[in-house]
Amino acid sequence: MTEKATEEAMARALTERGYRTMTSETWSRQSALDALAEQRRRHPDHPRRRALDQLADVLADRLVEHAGVTPEDIATVLLIAGATVGALAVMHELPGVIASEILQVTAAELDRRGKAGEGT
Secondary structure: HHHHHHHHHHHHHOOOOOOOOOOOOOOOOOHHHHHHHHHHHHHHOOHHHHHHHHHHHHHHHHHHHHOOOOOHHHHHHHHHHHHHHHHHHHHHHHOHHHHHHHHHHHHHHHHHHHHHHOOO
């Protein structure tokens, strides 16, 4: 199965489970932000919202302080990584530690590529 076919199959499966999905062809930074805003509008009193907002505030501060890139660039990376790893986690019932490991190994790969001058 090609990467595109796999992506489309995952999107269909997640949509059937009630998730709003986008493929790489339909994804944009703004559409992802709009989907999050819509979710928040539809569930303003969700019990997790306050805790998520507090965690997001702390994490955003830490990322801006230590990442050395703009908040907008960090947001774009988090939107893509969160959606990708989130879809994998749902589809394969991955525990949080595995999702974290996927992100960290990806970071190491990006660091390696950066040091090798790839992708610049």
